[in-house]
Amino acid sequence: MSGCIFCRIVAGSAPSTRVYEDDTLLAFLDIRPITRGHTLVVPKQHATDLDELDHALGARVFTLGHRIAKAVRRSDLNADGANLVLNDGRAAFQTVGHVHLHVVPRKHGDRWGFATGFVLRRPHDTESTAAAIRAGLDRLETEERETRA
Ligand code: 5GP
Numbered sequence: 789m790s791g792c793i794f795c796r797i798v799a800g801s802a803p804s805t806r807v808y809e810d811d812t813l814l815a816f817l818d819i820r821p822i823t824r825g826h827t828l829v830v831p832k833q834h835a836t837d838l839d840e841l842d843h844a845l846g847a848r849v850f851t852l853g854h855r856i857a858k859a860v861r862r863s864d865l866n867a868d869g870a871n872l873v874l875n876d877g878r879a880a881f882q883t884v885g886h887v888h889l890h891v892v893p894r895k896h897g898d899r900w901g902f903a904t905g906f907v908l909r910r911p912h913d914t915e916s917t918a919a920a921i922r923a924g925l926d927r928l929e930t931e932e933r934e935t936r937a
């Protein structure tokens with residue numbers, strides 16, 4: 789869908805700070821983050837909302853959001869938790885018509901920072917933030933490998 793900003797990000801014709809990518813999914817930093825590390829997980833194939841999204845692909849989107857929530861806990865962002873939110877449809881405040889799962893890192897006692905971040909939505913240092921999340925994903929993989937061994 790050429791008019792879709794997230795399709796353009798997937799295609800690389802619009803800029804983004806990428807956190808993770810595979811054949812079917814892309815995760816990148818939200819341009820107006822609520823907290824540092826606020827990430828969007830999208831299916832590469834365009835689907836406007838959950839009504840259009842294949843169930844299996846939806847499960848993959850959630851799995852990656854789940855992994856990123858674990859990664860930010862293991863990263864230098866030092867998250868203690870995360871809000872995972874998917875606004876499905878304009879009635880639910882979806883503003884970009886390409887399914888996306890928000891992963892918003894949270895810390896204990898960050899209520900004030902979260903509230904101001906929600907209003908201001910200012911970007912943080914994007915490259916170091918994405919690098920920290922990627923390092924958290926690497927740590928998660930290592931941990932999983934060691935648990936299996
Ligand atoms: P929604 O309200 O649809 O769930 O959220 C859309 C999100 O996409 C918002 O948090 C907004 O900041 C983010 N967003 C909108 N346009 C762009 C863009 O061009 N690049 C990135 N990285 N994020 C975007």
Ligand code: ZN
Pocket residue numbers: 789792793794795796833834835885886
């Ligand atoms: Zn799209």
